[in-house]
Amino acid sequence: MENEHRIRLTKSGTVPSVCEFLARESETILQAALRQGVKWPHRCRAGACLSCAARAFEGEWAYQVEPMLSQHEQSQGWLLACIAQARSDLHILL
Numbered sequence: 001m002e003n004e005h006r007i008r009l010t011k012s013g014t015v016p017s018v019c020e021f022l023a024r025e026s027e028t029i030l031q032a033a034l035r036q037g038v039k040w041p042h043r044c045r046a047g048a049c050l051s052c053a054a055r056a057f058e059g060e061w062a063y064q065v066e067p068m069l070s071q072h073e074q075s076q077g078w079l080l081a082c083i084a085q086a087r088s089d090l091h092i093l094l
């Protein structure tokens, strides 16, 4: 059975909200969100447009391709949901 991780998503904005969904290790965080009906801004789905960028406060993730984010951005928790795969439970601010 494939590992799944719990993603806790806090959406900021005029009406902040919190939701949770599960992400398999073989899918991207964006794929998992959309599969479970969670709205997440995106366009290219290939790590090129940055529209899916979000910031993780807890947890680990991995990339199959190098993200177009600086080392500084990555050290601050920024991730690209369309190419990032969860490796632990995560708390993400969108």
Ligand code: FES
Residues within 6 Å of the ligand: 041, 042, 043, 044, 045, 046, 047, 048, 049, 050, 051, 052, 053, 080, 081, 082, 083
């Ligand atoms: S959707 Fe374009 S970088 Fe993620």
